[in-house]
Amino acid sequence: MSNSFLIILGIITPLFAALFSYVCRYNNNFRDSFGIIGGLITFVISLKIFHGIQNNEVYQITFFTLFDGVDFAFKVSALGSIFSLVASSLWILASIYTIGYMRGAGEKNQTRFVIFYSIAIHAALAIAWSGNLLVLFIFYEILTFSTFPLVGHKQNAESQSAGRLYLSILVGTSLIFFLPAIFWIWLKTGTLDFQDGGILMNKFPAEYLSFLIAMLVFGIGKAAIMPIHRWLPAAMVAPTPVSALLHAVAVVKAGVFSFLVVVVYIVGPDFLLQTKSSDWLVWLACFTIMASSIIAITKDDLKARLAYSTISQLSYIILGAALASSLALKGASFHIITHALGKITLFFCAGAIYVTAHIKKVSDLKGMGYKLPLIFFAYTLGALSIIGVPPFIGSWSKFYLIMGSIEREFIIVAIILGISSLLNIYYLLQPVVIGFTQNSKKEIKLIKAPLTVWPPLITGLGCLVFFFYANYFLNNISGVIVN
Amino acid sequence: MFDIFLDDAPALVVVLPLLISAIIAFMPSKIWPWIISIITLLLHLFLSLHLLKEISVSGLIIYEFGNWEPPWGISFKIDGVNIGLQLLFSIFVLVSTFYSRKIFLNEIDYRDSGKAYSLWLLAVGSLNGIILTNDIFNLFVFLEISALASISLIALGAGQNRKALLAAFNYLIIGAIGATFYVIGVGFAYAMTGTLNMNDLVIQLAQYSDGQLAIFAGMSFMLIGLMVKAAIFPVHIWLPPAYSYAPSAVSTLLAALATKTILYFFVRLLYEVFIIYPNYLSLFLDFVLYPLSLLAIFIGTVIAIYQDDIKKLLAFSSIAQIGYITLAFSLKDHSGVSSGFVHIFNHALIKGGLFMAVGYFAILYKDRVTLNSLKGFGYKYPITSFALLICGLSLIGLPLTNGFISKLYLFQALYTNQMYFSIALVAVSSALAVVYFWKIVEQMWFSEIKFKSEKEDAYIYLPIWIVTISIIVFGIYSTPIIEFSNLSADYLISGYQN
Numbered sequence: 002m003s004n005s006f007l008i009i010l011g012i013i014t015p016l017f018a019a020l021f022s023y024v025c026r027y028n029n030n031f032r033d034s035f036g037i038i039g040g041l042i043t044f045v046i047s048l049k050i051f052h053g054i055q056n057n058e059v060y061q062i063t064f065f066t067l068f069d070g071v072d073f074a075f076k077v078s079a080l081g082s083i084f085s086l087v088a089s090s091l092w093i094l095a096s097i098y099t100i101g102y103m104r105g106a107g108e109k110n111q112t113r114f115v116i117f118y119s120i121a122i123h124a125a126l127a128i129a130w131s132g133n134l135l136v137l138f139i140f141y142e143i144l145t146f147s148t149f150p151l152v153g154h155k156q157n158a159e160s161q162s163a164g165r166l167y168l169s170i171l172v173g174t175s176l177i178f179f180l181p182a183i184f185w186i187w188l189k190t191g192t193l194d195f196q197d198g199g200i201l202m203n204k205f206p207a208e209y210l211s212f213l214i215a216m217l218v219f220g221i222g223k224a225a226i227m228p229i230h231r232w233l234p235a236a237m238v239a240p241t242p243v244s245a246l247l248h249a250v251a252v253v254k255a256g257v258f259s260f261l262v263v264v265v266y267i268v269g270p271d272f273l274l275q276t277k278s279s280d281w282l283v284w285l286a287c288f289t290i291m292a293s294s295i296i297a298i299t300k301d302d303l304k305a306r307l308a309y310s311t312i313s314q315l316s317y318i319i320l321g322a323a324l325a326s327s328l329a330l331k332g333a334s335f336h337i338i339t340h341a342l343g344k345i346t347l348f349f350c351a352g353a354i355y356v357t358a359h360i361k362k363v364s365d366l367k368g369m370g371y372k373l374p375l376i377f378f379a380y381t382l383g384a385l386s387i388i389g390v391p392p393f394i395g396s397w398s399k400f401y402l403i404m405g406s407i408e409r410e411f412i413i414v415a416i417i418l419g420i421s422s423l424l425n426i427y428y429l430l431q432p433v434v435i436g437f438t439q440n441s442k443k444e445i446k447l448i449k450a451p452l453t454v455w456p457p458l459i460t461g462l463g464c465l466v467f468f469f470y471a472n473y474f475l476n477n478i479s480g481v482i483v484n
Numbered sequence: 485m486f487d488i489f490l491d492d493a494p495a496l497v498v499v500l501p502l503l504i505s506a507i508i509a510f511m512p513s514k515i516w517p518w519i520i521s522i523i524t525l526l527l528h529l530f531l532s533l534h535l536l537k538e539i540s541v542s543g544l545i546i547y548e549f550g551n552w553e554p555p556w557g558i559s560f561k562i563d564g565v566n567i568g569l570q571l572l573f574s575i576f577v578l579v580s581t582f583y584s585r586k587i588f589l590n591e592i593d594y595r596d597s598g599k600a601y602s603l604w605l606l607a608v609g610s611l612n613g614i615i616l617t618n619d620i621f622n623l624f625v626f627l628e629i630s631a632l633a634s635i636s637l638i639a640l641g642a643g644q645n646r647k648a649l650l651a652a653f654n655y656l657i658i659g660a661i662g663a664t665f666y667v668i669g670v671g672f673a674y675a676m677t678g679t680l681n682m683n684d685l686v687i688q689l690a691q692y693s694d695g696q697l698a699i700f701a702g703m704s705f706m707l708i709g710l711m712v713k714a715a716i717f718p719v720h721i722w723l724p725p726a727y728s729y730a731p732s733a734v735s736t737l738l739a740a741l742a743t744k745t746i747l748y749f750f751v752r753l754l755y756e757v758f759i760i761y762p763n764y765l766s767l768f769l770d771f772v773l774y775p776l777s778l779l780a781i782f783i784g785t786v787i788a789i790y791q792d793d794i795k796k797l798l799a800f801s802s803i804a805q806i807g808y809i810t811l812a813f814s815l816k817d818h819s820g821v822s823s824g825f826v827h828i829f830n831h832a833l834i835k836g837g838l839f840m841a842v843g844y845f846a847i848l849y850k851d852r853v854t855l856n857s858l859k860g861f862g863y864k865y866p867i868t869s870f871a872l873l874i875c876g877l878s879l880i881g882l883p884l885t886n887g888f889i890s891k892l893y894l895f896q897a898l899y900t901n902q903m904y905f906s907i908a909l910v911a912v913s914s915a916l917a918v919v920y921f922w923k924i925v926e927q928m929w930f931s932e933i934k935f936k937s938e939k940e941d942a943y944i945y946l947p948i949w950i951v952t953i954s955i956i957v958f959g960i961y962s963t964p965i966i967e968f969s970n971l972s973a974d975y976l977i978s979g980y981q982n
Contacts, residue, residue, distance in 0.1 A: 065960060067883070068892065073960075139883045149930075156932050164930070168922060176880070176915040181907060184895045 004053070005062035008075050008130055011046040011085070014039050015092075015123035019116045026112040029104075036096030036115060043089035043126065047082070054082045055476060061132060070192045074132035078195055078266060080334060083474065084258045085129040087341045088251050092122050094456040095246035098349055101452025102242050105356035114154060114240070118247075120147040125251040128258065134183050134193040134267060137259060138175070141223070144255055145171045151243045152236045163235040170232040171222045179220025182213055186267060195262060199269020210268070211278035217263050218282060218319065223256025225312045226319055227289040234308040241352025244304060249311055249344035254337055257318040261333060264322040273325040282323035287417045289316040294424040301362045303351045306428060307344070313421065314340045314387065320414070321402050329405025334478045335471075336398035339386065342464050343395050346383030347429070349457035350376050356450045363432050370436030372447065375454050377436050382461030384429040389422050392468045397475075493531045493538075494547035494560045494616060497570070500524060500531075501609035505602045513598030518585045521601045525578045525608070532574035539567045546618070554618070555684035561618035564975040568968030569615055569748055572829055576740055576836060576951075577608050583840055583947035584733035590847040591731040592640045600640060600731075607633035607737065614745045620706070621680045623749060624667050627713060631659045634738055638730040645852065651725035658712060658722040666709025672702025682757055689760055703758055707768065710753070714746040716773075716810055717780030720803050727802065728795035732843020735795060739802055740836035744828050747806070751813045751824065755976040766816065774814040778909055780807030785913045789920045794842050794853040797920055798835065801879065804913060805831045811910075812894055815901050822966075822973035823893035829965045830878075830886040830958065837875035837951035841868050844944050855927050862928035864935035867945050869928055871952040876921040878955045881914050886958040889965070 018039030025031035050060055054077060061076035077085075099118065103111050124144035131137040145168065153164030187193055190204045205213070222229045236248050264270065264279075273279050290313045297309035314336070321333025353376045354360050358369060370377045386393035389400075399418065406414035467474075489496060504524045508517045538545055539562060547560040562570070581604070588597045610633060613626035635656050641648030674680060676698055677688035692699055708719075715723040723743075727735045758765050784804030791797035809831070812824030845861060845868070846853050862869045878885035891914065898907045958965055 067960065068889070068962060135883060142882055153930055156930060161926070161930070165922075165926075169919060172918045173915040176918065177908075177911045180891075181895065181911050184892065184899070188896060188899050 004058060004060045007046055007050060008060055008062050008077065011043050011050070011089075012075070012123060012127050012130065014042045014046070015119045015126065019119035019123070022112065022115045022119065029111070032112060032115060033096070033100045036099065036119060037093055039119060039122075040089060040093035040096050043085075043122070044093055047085040047089040047126075050077055051082045051086050054079050060130070063132070067135065071133060071135050071187065073136060074194075075127070075130045075136065076132035076195065077130045078262070079478065080258065080262055080265060081129040081131075083334060083478065084254060084337060085126050087254065087338055088122060088125045088129065091246060091250050091341060091345055091460070094349075094459060095242055095345070097452055098245065098352070098456040099242040101450045101454075102240065102352050102356055105448060105450035105453060106240065108154070108240055110154065110156075113150060117147050117150045118242070121151070121247055121251060123147075125255050128255045131195075133195060134186065134263070137262070138179065138183060141175065141179075141221075141255065141259060142172065144252060145175070145223075148236075148243070148247055148252055151247065152239045154239055154243070160238045163238045166235045167232045170229060174220050174222035174229055177220070178216040182216035182220055185213060185216075193267075195266035197266065199265070199267055199272055201268050202272045205272075207272075207276045207278070210272070210276050211281060214268070214273075214279050214282060218260060218285075221256050221259045221263075223252055224260050224319055225253060225256065225315050226285060227292060227312070227316075230289070230293065230312045233312055234305055237302075237304045237308050241304070241348060241355060244308075245345050245348035245352060248308070249348050250341045253311060253315055254341060257315050257322075257333075258337060260319060261322050261330075261337075264325060265330065270325040270327070270330060279323040279325060283320060283411060283414060286316040286320035286323055287414055289313065290320070290421050291417060291424075294421055294428070298424065298428045301364055303354070303361060303363050303366075303432065304348070306363065307347050307351060310347075310387070310425070310429065311340075311344060314344065317398070317402060317418075321405060324405050324409050324411065324414075326405050326408045328401050328408050331475070331478050332398050332401025332403075332405050335401060335474060338474055339395045339398045339464075342460055342467070343383045343386040343393075346379055346457045346460040346464065347387070349453065349460065350380040350383065353450065353453035353457060356453050357447050358445050360445075363435060366432050366436045367439040368436070369445075370433065372445070373436075375458060377433060379454075379457035379461035381430075381433050382464050383457070384425075384433065386461075386464035388425045388429060393464050394467045394471065395464065396468070397471045490531075490534055492547075493534050494545060494562055495549065497528055497531045497535070497574075498560075498609050498613045498616060500528060501605040501612070505605035505609065508605065509599065509602040511598055513595050515585075517598040517601040518581075521581050521605055522578070524605065525574070525581055528608075528612075529574045529578055532570050535562055536567055536571060539563070555679045555681035558622050559618045559681065560616040561682075562616060564971040565752060566615050566748065566972075568825070568965075568972060569745070569828070570612070571968075572832060573612060573615060573741055573745070576832060577737070579947045579950055580733065580736045580740070580836065580840070583736065583944060586941060586943050587731060587733040587843055587847060591733075592643050596640060596643075600637065603633045603637050603640075604734075604737070606630075607637065607742075611741060611745050614749055618682050619680050620670050620673065620682060620685065620753075621667075624663065624670060627663055627666065627746075630742065631655070631663065631713075634726075634734070634742060635659070637734040638726050638738075640734070641730045644731070645729055647725070648729035651722075651729040655722045655726045658719075662709045662712025662719070664709070665705050665712065669702045669705030669707075669709060672698055672705065676702070682753075686757055686760060689757070693760070700761075700764060703761075703764065704768075706753065707750075710746060710750045714743050714750055715803065715806060717776050717783065717803060717807060720780070720806075723803065724796055724799040727799040727839075728793060732795075732839065732846055736836055736839040736843060739798070739839050740832040743802070743806060744832050747809055747813075747828060751821065751976065754813070755821065769814040769816055773810055777807045777811035777814060778906060780804060781811065781909060781913045785916045785920075789916060789923075791920070792854050792856075794855065794858070794924065795839070795846075797924075798838055798842065801917065801920065802835055804917075805835065805879075808890070808894060808910070811906060812897055815897055815903075817897070817901065818970075818973045818977045819893070819897035819900050821976055822969045823890070823897040825969035825972045826893050826965055827890040829969065830890045830955075833951055833955050833958070834875055834878045834887055837871065837948060837955060838879065840944075840948045840951065841872040841875065844868050844941075844948065855923055858924060858927040859931040860928070860933035860935045862925075864938055865940055866937050867940050868948060871945070871948045872928075873925065874952050875955060876924065878959065880917045880921060884956065884959045886955050886962065886965070888959060889962040893966075893969075 063074040127140040293312040300306040386395035610629035639652035788800035878887035881891040
């Protein structure tokens with residue numbers, strides 16, 4: 002198979018999965034199987050591309066010209082190959098989990114749910130492999146619009162207002178800041194293509210660069226940096242598979258991925274280091290990390306707590322991009338993988354607890370650890386990975402980020418990262434502690450939903466296993482960032 | 485043998501619809517008026533294509549009526565500025581006439597449905613006259629004919645809702661005031677120069693190069709009159725009720741083309757005639773048109789958010805979109821004028837498509853379309869709803885639609901003129917457009933009510949989809965629109981720089 006054909010196939014497969022799900026909408030088993038099949042196909046393709054990138058192969062395809070200097074084109078970058086690998090592999094597990102969750106919780110409109118779920122993955126893959134900033138923008142918007150029906154899935158007043166907030170913040174910021182920033186780059190350079198080392202050097206006035214960075218980081222609302230973070234907790238009204246795959250992996254990672262791509266392939270880390278125009282962002286990211294960790298502690302609703310934890314973790318990546326040194330960028334890129342694995346585990350567990358025991362609050366978890374041992378085991382693995390305890394994969398990215406901040410001589414940032422880990426321990430492990438120490442007086446009826454238990458176990462164990470294979474991913478990442 | 489006719493093509497595109505309109509008036513209300521209109525407009529399109537061919541060879545056609553030489557006789561002028569608009573006009577009128585049949589049958593009294601086409605062609609002929617004429621008094625005549633024809637067409641909406649009469653009356657009075665302003669201005673100009681021909685006017689005005697109060701007064705009168713007619717904020721108040729209470733087919737025609745043709749003449753007058761007083765012109769552009777455009781963009785968008793009636797919502801969005809066009813025209817350079825023309829083309833398609841889709845919903849729902857009444861329509865009428873969705877996304881300006889191309893060139897023009905505040909305002913306003921458009925989408929697809937899909941009428945959704953597909957095609961392959969707009973700007977701006 003030729004390289005360009007692989008790209009088309011990978012991007013189209015989720016769309017076909019959506020189509021087939023619609024065609025087979027009257028047979029639930031058939032309908033839901035296409036998510037798994039699509040996941041397997043895209044995973045194989047992503048893996049092949051991932052290896053190809055390691056061997057310096059070029060994957061690109063150009064369809065047509067949109068306007069001067071901007072084509073509708075796809076080109077897989079090293080960063081993109083990582084993102085697509087994460088999204089597609091987790092899609093398989095999430096599809097399995099979705100079957101267990103949606104049926105266990107008795108949700109309505111499952112067909113619509115499955116269809117838009119697939120379309121969202123399609124958009125995420127297209128973002129990962131986009132060849133220039135405008136194509137990225139197009140699929141960024143498609144991702145927003147395709148996840149809106151998922152957020153508002155329950156169609157009650159709460160989910161409707163959450164959906165509105167979600168859409169207005171994400172589309173609003175992208176139209177007010179992101180799109181004008183893209184125009185600005187295009188007017189200055191005449192191109193929007195992703196190139197190693199960036200395209201802005203010598204073409205963009207250095208004194209305005211901080212302003213451009215601000216437009217980009219606030220325009221890419223999916224990166225959820227404060228104060229543009231409100232949409233993420235609001236989106237938690239969605240069914241848990243959405244929170245797990247989309248709001249811990251595909252959507253938010255598309256956000257930070259877009260920002261990373263902009264830093265690495267548009268602005269260029271060298272240009273950033275020279276001008277130091279993203280140093281202010283370092284402090285904003287630190288603020289977001291601390292503030293959202295503190296908010297997370299106050300949340301009793303498990304999903305809300307995880308949402309704020311996500312906001313804090315996303316800012317790790319923003320922080321790495323803002324530091325722009327090679328170690329920090331390495332850590333930031335790697336954090337896309339590690340956080341995805343860890344956080345999807347936690348969300349899977351939160352959903353599994355909800356389906357089996359109908360518990361949403363941390364304080365209600367008393368004694369549940371003995372009743373749901375497997376789920377709590379998986380949860381602990383995921384939490385430890387996110388905290389950054391060796392031998393879990395999350396420790397690598399944190400290690401590189403701390404090294405990166407020391408490399409740039411931001412010692413305070415390194416300290417803040419340490420404090421944040423302490424806070425992580427508190428708010429992520431508290432549910433486990435409550436689950437195993439206190440005894441519940443209430444008698445709780447448990448519903449069996451085995452399909453919601455196995456996916457988190459797999460990802461949780463993945464956090465442990467991949468610690469030893471980190472170099473497999475890091476090889477690709479180091480190819481990206483050559484300073 | 486056709487050659488004899490083809491020589492008179494510039495006159496025929498205007499005269500033919502007017503002539504046929506008189507014939508249709510005496511015909512019974514069966515299907516014939518519609519068929520004859522379609523045939524007429526096919527001929528009209530053919531003539532427009534012929535004009536395009538001629539223009540690509542010669543670059544300029546001056547057609548003298550009755551062989552009376554200008555400045556004494558009336559003349560039509562076709563050049564790079566208006567040929568693109570002429571073509572768009574011809575095509576869109578044909579599509580919307582095709583669409584109009586079922587709408588008229590449903591929305592107005594059967595006995596009037598034939599007569600409606602008489603008025604329809606009258607409006608088409610006179611609006612086309614506005615595009616082609618080279619004579620400022622002749623323009624007044626066409627303005628009046630088109631106003632009277634469209635007022636009568638709007639009043640036909642009274643069968644659905646009596647408020648249409650009030651809307652038509654409003655338009656009549658305010659439109660008459662606008663036309664009076666314009667004709668007073670023409671009177672001043674004629675008194676000073678003794679000519680009505682635009683080319684000659686430029687030459688004659690040159691003798692008052694130091695400026696004369698009477699000339700400035702005349703120019704101001706003309707501009708204000710045209711602003712009323714083009715519904716530029718704050719003299720737009722006739723437009724929302726007129727668009728929203730007219731029969732849907734009429735709203736489509738008016739929203740897509742009526743204000744656009746007048747805007748075209750407005751910019752032509754500014755950059756071709758008034759250019760000889762650069763101080764006056766930049767005073768007008770910088771201190772009148774520019775701030776008013778910004779206000780129009782902002783206020784039009786905000787009011788649209790609070791509308792419950794969908795046609796009114798679209799009408800207020802039109803006010804904002806006209807603001808985009810005049811904002812671009814106020815920039816005084818090639819990129820500005822060109823991006824204004826780009827948006828004239830694109831917005832005609834977008835708003836035409838939106839009004840068509842909403843018009844179809846109106847006859848399906850058999851009442852005024854409000855946000856509430858759209859509940860579940862996405863499932864009930866998927867074909868039309870999907871077209872509406874695409875047109876709406878284009879209105880917001882997302883990539884791969886022609887609305888994005890408009891915005892791209894508008895941003896570029898604003899950027900080269902260093903108008904950063906306007907860029908911010910345009911960006912904010914397009915984000916606000918999401919708010920009002922998404923209210924519609926939410927009702928259509930994400931309300932609790934569900935329907936099984938029903939059969940839709942191909943006679944109606946075909947024209948809607950022709951417009952919708954053209955929106956996507958011009959979003960991806962934007963070269964034709966860009967080239968026509970650049971051509972227009974080349975002609976107009978070359979005068980400015982000399």
